[in-house]
Amino acid sequence: xxxxxxxxxxxxxxxxxxxxxxxxxxxxxxxxxxxxxxxxxxxxxxxxxxxxxxxxxxxxxxxxxxxxxxxxxxxxxxxxxxxxxxxxxxxxxxxxxxxxxxxxxxxxxxxxxxxxxxxxxxxxxxxxxxxxxxxxxxxxxxxxxxxxxxxxxxxxxxxxxxxxxxxxxxx
Numbered sequence: 001x002x003x004x005x006x007x008x009x010x011x012x013x014x015x016x017x018x019x020x021x022x023x024x025x026x027x028x029x030x031x032x033x034x035x036x037x038x039x040x041x042x043x044x045x046x047x048x049x050x051x052x053x054x055x056x057x058x059x060x061x062x063x064x065x066x067x068x069x070x071x072x073x074x075x076x077x078x079x080x081x082x083x084x085x086x087x088x089x090x091x092x093x094x095x096x097x098x099x100x101x102x103x104x105x106x107x108x109x110x111x112x113x114x115x116x117x118x119x120x121x122x123x124x125x126x127x128x129x130x131x132x133x134x135x136x137x138x139x140x141x142x143x144x145x146x147x148x149x150x151x152x153x154x155x156x157x158x159x160x161x162x163x164x165x166x167x168x169x170x171x
Contacts, residue, residue: 026123
């Protein structure tokens with residue numbers, strides 16, 4: 001069994017309370033493995049390097065000021081619906097800071113290039129035909145403070161991912 005890793009932002013409970021019921025219905029495979037999150041980097045470093053990566057993340061994030069994210073409305077990729085940030089720039093800046101120190105690990109393995117489109121996935125569809133007919137519940141804009149990121153690990157198996165370390169943002 002190969003252990004994988006990722007760097008994510010976990011939103012607080014009040015946002016999880018909105019996202020999780022949607023995920024339970026429309027993204028059950030993801031929901032059973034990991035709570036609602038915004039991915040910064042995945043796949044990330046091999047598990048054998050996770051302690052060193054954690055130390056590096058702590059050092060580089062010490063100079064990153066905490067910031068707020070507001071999620072409002074939904075966005076779409078093919079077969080994916082997500083809660084979208086109104087201003088993705090602070091998330092992208094954090095991503096860029098982390099990626100600059102880990103350039104061998106582009107987001108999503110480089111499948112979509114070396115940039116990040118920040119989002120919080122809540123629905124996954126077997127086909128693009130299913131996506132437009134699904135009506136997800138409206139939600140009021142939700143703002144939360146990001147003062148840490150999580151270095152997590154898990155497998156491709158349908159088992160929950162775990163937090164290896166919580167990296168505090170400084171400033």
